[in-house]
Amino acid sequence: xxxxxxxxxxxxxxFALLTVAIGLLVFLAFFMQTLLVNLLGFFTGALExxxxxxxxxxxxxxxxxxxSNVTMEQVDAVARVPGVASSGPLGxxxxxxxxxxxxxxxxxxxxxxxxxxxxTLMASGRRPRGADEGVGSSIDAEQGFGxxxxxxxxxxxxxxxxxxTIRITGTADExxxxxxxxxxxxxxxxxxxxxxxxxxxxxxxxxxxxxxxAPGVSPGALAARINREVAGVEALTREQAVADAPGVSSVxxxxxxxxxxxxxxxxxxxxxxxxxxxxxxxxxxxxxRAIGADTRTxxxxxxVQVLIVVVLAMAIGAGILMLAALGSSPVFPIQxxxxxxxxVGVTILVLALLAALxxxxxxxRIDPVDAVNRPTLGGLS
Amino acid sequence: xxxxxxxxxxxxxxxxxxxGMLTLLAVLLxxxxxxxxxxxxxxxxxxxxxxxxxxxxxxTSRDSFVRSQISADTRAAVDAVPGVRxxxxxxxxxxxxxxxxxxxxxxxxxxxxxxxxxxVPAPPPAGEAWVDRRLEAAGARVGGxxxxxxxxxxVRIRGFVDDTSYLLQAGVWVSPAEWRRxxxxxxxxxxxxxxSFQVLSVDxxxxxAPDSVATAIDRATRDGAxxxxxxxxKQAAIDAIPGVKSQRGTFTFIINTTLLVAAVVVALFFAxxxxxxxxxxxxxxxxxxxxxxxxxGLFVQAVVVAxxxxxxxxxxxxxxxAVIPREVPLLLEPGRAVTSAVSVLLAALxxxxxxxRxxxxxxxxxxxxxxx
Numbered sequence: 001x002x003x004x005x006x007x008x009x010x011x012x013x014x015f016a017l018l019t020v021a022i023g024l025l026v027f028l029a030f031f032m033q034t035l036l037v038n039l040l041g042f043f044t045g046a047l048e049x050x051x052x053x054x055x056x057x058x059x060x061x062x063x064x065x066x067x068s069n070v071t072m073e074q075v076d077a078v079a080r081v082p083g084v085a086s087s088g089p090l091g092x093x094x095x096x097x098x099x100x101x102x103x104x105x106x107x108x109x110x111x112x113x114x115x116x117x118x119x120t121l122m123a124s125g126r127r128p129r130g131a132d133e134g135v136g137s138s139i140d141a142e143q144g145f146g147x148x149x150x151x152x153x154x155x156x157x158x159x160x161x162x163x164x165t166i167r168i169t170g171t172a173d174e175x176x177x178x179x180x181x182x183x184x185x186x187x188x189x190x191x192x193x194x195x196x197x198x199x200x201x202x203x204x205x206x207x208x209x210x211x212x213x214a215p216g217v218s219p220g221a222l223a224a225r226i227n228r229e230v231a232g233v234e235a236l237t238r239e240q241a242v243a244d245a246p247g248v249s250s251v252x253x254x255x256x257x258x259x260x261x262x263x264x265x266x267x268x269x270x271x272x273x274x275x276x277x278x279x280x281x282x283x284x285x286x287x288x289r290a291i292g293a294d295t296r297t298x299x300x301x302x303x304v305q306v307l308i309v310v311v312l313a314m315a316i317g318a319g320i321l322m323l324a325a326l327g328s329s330p331v332f333p334i335q336x337x338x339x340x341x342x343x344v345g346v347t348i349l350v351l352a353l354l355a356a357l358x359x360x361x362x363x364x365r366i367d368p369v370d371a372v373n374r375p376t377l378g379g380l381s
Numbered sequence: 382x383x384x385x386x387x388x389x390x391x392x393x394x395x396x397x398x399x400x401g402m403l404t405l406l407a408v409l410l411x412x413x414x415x416x417x418x419x420x421x422x423x424x425x426x427x428x429x430x431x432x433x434x435x436x437x438x439x440x441t442s443r444d445s446f447v448r449s450q451i452s453a454d455t456r457a458a459v460d461a462v463p464g465v466r467x468x469x470x471x472x473x474x475x476x477x478x479x480x481x482x483x484x485x486x487x488x489x490x491x492x493x494x495x496x497x498x499x500x501v502p503a504p505p506p507a508g509e510a511w512v513d514r515r516l517e518a519a520g521a522r523v524g525g526x527x528x529x530x531x532x533x534x535x536v537r538i539r540g541f542v543d544d545t546s547y548l549l550q551a552g553v554w555v556s557p558a559e560w561r562r563x564x565x566x567x568x569x570x571x572x573x574x575x576x577s578f579q580v581l582s583v584d585x586x587x588x589x590a591p592d593s594v595a596t597a598i599d600r601a602t603r604d605g606a607x608x609x610x611x612x613x614x615k616q617a618a619i620d621a622i623p624g625v626k627s628q629r630g631t632f633t634f635i636i637n638t639t640l641l642v643a644a645v646v647v648a649l650f651f652a653x654x655x656x657x658x659x660x661x662x663x664x665x666x667x668x669x670x671x672x673x674x675x676x677x678g679l680f681v682q683a684v685v686v687a688x689x690x691x692x693x694x695x696x697x698x699x700x701x702x703a704v705i706p707r708e709v710p711l712l713l714e715p716g717r718a719v720t721s722a723v724s725v726l727l728a729a730l731x732x733x734x735x736x737x738r739x740x741x742x743x744x745x746x747x748x749x750x751x752x753x
Contacts, residue, residue: 017652017735021645028638035631060477060531060567062486067475069568096443105443105623154441157450157574158608179624194570197448200577201570232531246488250708254416257705258409258635265405269646272398276653332627 003297004304018273019309023316025266026348029259030321033344034336036255039179042332043251044242046109046137046177050184052090052116052210053219056226056235061208063236063244065092066178069205070233077230078209083217084226088115089206091190094180095197098152098163100144106151107182108134110190110206117210119184125170131189132164138171140181143330147171151183156197164189164196179332211235266348270310271355274302278359282366289368299360306356307349314345385678389685399650399686400693406643407694407725408701410636414717415702417632419710420549425619426513427490427547432497433469433582434591436618437598440609444621446473446547446579453576455608462597464589469497470557470578474564474571475550479528480520487519488550491529493560497582501542504556510536514543515551518707527553530567548622549710583612640728647683647732655679655736659743666745675740683733684726691722 008015047055047065056078061068072089079087091110096103111117118127123138125147136145144151149168155161166185176182185193187206194204213222219237226235236244243249278285285298321336328334389396428436437459442449451459451470459468472493477486491510496503501511512521521527526535536555545552555563557578565572573579585594595612602610613621620626655662662675695718702713 013652014649014656017645017649021642021649024638024642024645028635028642031638032635058531060479060486062477062488067477069570094445094448096441096445096448103441103443105445156439156441156448158452158455159439159441160608179627198450198570198573200450200572200574202572204570250710253706253709254711257701257709258412258416261405261409261412265402265409265642268405269402272402273649273653276398280653280657 004301004308007301008305008308014277015305015309018269019312019316021269022266022309022313023320025262025269026313026317026345027320029262029266029344029348030317030336030341031324032255032259032262033340034321034334036252036259037337037340038332038334039251040248041174042176042179043247044177044245045174046107046119046182046184047245048238048242049119049121049172049175050109050111050116050210051118051120052212053238054211054213054223054226054235055090055238055241056209056211056230056233057241059232059234061234062246063234063241064246065207065241066094066246068207070207070209071205074230074233075206075209078211078226078233078235081222081226081229083214083222085212085214086115087209087211088112088117089187090117090208090210091187091194091204092177092207093190093194093197094178095193096154096156098154099149099181102144103154104143105180106145107177107180108153108190108193109177109182109184110187111184111210112187115210116212117184119172119175121173121175123171123173125168128169128184128186128189131186132166133169134166134183134185134189135170135172135175136168137175137182138173139176139333140330141171143181145171145181145183153193153196155199157199161196161199164193166193209233263347263351267351267355270306270352271358274306274356274359275362278302278362285363286366286368286370289366295364295366298363302356302360302363303353306352310349310352314348385681386685389682395654396682396686399647400690402646402650403643403687403690403725403729404693404697406639406646407691407721408697410639410643410721410725411694411698411713411718412701412711413632413636413639414721415698415711415713416709417629417636418714418717419712420628421625422544422712423546423549423710424622424625425547426544427473427492427552428615428619428622430499430501430545431471431582431615432499433584433615435583435585435595435598435612435614437468437581437583437610437612440603440611442611444611444613444618445623446471447475447571449579450573450608451578451581451610452574452608455602455610456578456581458602459581459583459598459610462594462601464586464594464597466584466586468581468583469495470580471582472557472560472564472573472579473547474560474568475548476530476563476567478516478551478553479533480516481522481525481527483520487516489516489527489529489553490547490550491553491555491560491563492547493555493557493578495557497584498545498554501545501554502540504554505539507556507559508535508537509539509555510559511540511542511554512538513545513551513553514541515546517541529553529563532566534563534566640724643725644728644732647687647729648735651679651683651733651736652739655739659739662740662743663745666743672741676737679733679736679740680730683729687726687729691725
């Protein structure tokens with residue numbers, strides 16, 4: 001341990017550069033993993049955290065709630081399928097609203113009060129009980145979607161209609177949709193808002209049918225039954241709807257590829273650095289072995305150095321992540337999750353220790369006899 | 382310089398580590414750049430293709446195509462603004478489209494247009510469409526039929542056009558009447574009144590300044606009896622497409638951090654190398670080599686390491702690009718490869734510069750033990 005620390009003290013520049021390089025790479029891994037989790041949550045949070053466990057889309061929707069619409073006849077047909085405990089229309093629409101005095105984009109989720117589609121992760125207040133009330137996404141509370149706030153849906157067309165005011169009676173966690181502030185409102189309020197946005201619309205269709213299965217009926221089995229019995233729809237379990245939402249799989253795959261590559265770079269940088277260092281000090285290590293230092297001591301010193309570098313690098317990475325989170329915009333607030341950071345950190349630590357095995361093997365193969373063979377160590381060649 | 386290159390030829394193994402690490406970082410950079418380009422190109426093609434220098438949205442739409450509505454009266458007011466040569470109406474509806482003979486739906490953006498779209502011929506007759514080549518990969522063929530939406534509105538493919546996607550959905554370009562027909566069946570809640578369009582593409586008179594005309598249009602519609610507008614330059618309209626600006630910001634940040642890592646890795650490698658060669662540099666200085674010559678050699682080695690890493694990295698990235706699933710929007714373009722190469726070379730030079738001070742401070746006396 002003392003040996004490891006002394007060497008670090010004597011070679012500050014080398015270890016500082018390595019720690020900074022690894023620290024930046026660790027930050028990249030932390031940042032991209034955090035971004036991925038945040039992004040996916042902001043994409044589909046409202047869908048994941050509403051009460052319907054089966055969602056029925058139009059068959060051409062390509063599993064996109066935004067691209068889906070169903071007819072009221074299809075809503076009724078789904079309600080008649082055996083195994084459906086309750087069902088109702090679910091509407092989703094991005095609209096221009098005024099919140100906190102500013103015109104912003106927001107998503108409205110409309111559901112029938114008392115029916116499926118209600119927000120499940122209530123953070124404050126209560127769910128809507130009547131017209132023109134709504135539950136806002138808690139992460140946007142500071143932007144005018146908090147408990148007690150009122151938002152106004154702005155009229156579309158020539159913009160001359162009267163805005164529709166929705167009072168926020170509660171907030172729900174992890175309930176954004178399409179990376180936008182989201183408000184859950186009663187179905188009739190949703191219809192009013194969509195008509196206000198487009199007065200020329202002859203009808204307002206639900207985006208999907210929200211369904212809760214009867215006790216003893218699994219969501220998967222019910223979705224399959226609905227697909228068999230109702231024409232022109234595609235029923236999905238909530239989990240399928242979230243996983244297959246547009247952008248989710250491409251974002252996941254893209255980020256996983258880059259994060260995987262970052263892990264490989266971290267492993268290789270650590271592994272090769274300690275191999276180079278071991279090769280450079282081979283003569284000293286041979287001498288140490290010749291004067292009685294055992295392999296375990298020298299390998300132990302190596303792992304202590306790896307641990308110190310990686311722990312410091314994690315501190316750097318976590319520090320920069322905190323700064324990035326503080327500097328992120330309210331539109332896309334980056335939230336660092338300590339559990340996620342810890343998970344990524346442990347993965348990096350394990351990879352670093354595995355990478356150091358190459359240098360450890362080299363140390364273990366040092367023969368003390370070389371000390372008397374090497375002219376550089378005062379021996380005879 | 383010759384000495385530096387000779388060392389690399391004689392002992393290539395010594396530089397393998399740096400080349401390996403930089404290669405991986407180059408792959409990372411190229412993939413990040415490719416994803417950024419793929420997302421940007423696939424999201425913005427239809428707007429970039431507009432020949433009009435300005436795009437006029439309704440004021441309350443927050444510059445969103447699908448939420449905007451421009452009435453015939455508002456359009457007349459825009460047409461009357463000095464500096465406006467002509468306007469073309471535009472509308473888009475996102476639908477699922479089935480290619481003839483296929484069961485699965487493909488993502489499509491049906492555009493109703495009146496002309497003025499670069500690379501897209503004049504609006505086709507009723508029942509026909511110009512289709513983005515993106516759908517060719519899904520089996521679409523000229524003369525074949527696309528069936529749009531749940532009621533399978535049929536349109537015959539008249540020909541293919543390039544780079545006209547919107548929000549990663551392939552552009553399907555039809556006449557305004559056809560677009561209204563599709564919207565009425567697919568998204569009845571998005572139907573617009575007769576004569577209305579979602580957006581106007583504004584062509585300017587020669588010599589007219591885009592910013593001044595945009596301000597004049599919005600002033601004219603605000604003060605008149607028609608609906609107020611928000612007029613943007615084409616670039617601003619591109620930035621207003623959902624996700625485009627935030628994607629660019631996030632990816633640029635990650636790319637810059639990766640470049641910083643590349644610079645630090647090169648710095649680390651050459652710092653170690655310089656340390657190892659301190660005695661050798663002392664000898665070189667003792668026999669007359671100047672610090673400038675040695676530093677020049679160091680820079681040459683850094684550039685060669687980066688160049689080799691870039692070549693291998695580019696080949697690996699192209700290989701990865703060929704096997705990556707279709708839904709990952711990766712676009713590997715020569716321009717991005719050049720930018721990445723220049724950035725990595727600069728990072729390598731900056732990184733290797735950290736050893737310059739140490740080289741300058743080496744005393745030739747170390748060659749005869751004077752430094753001991």
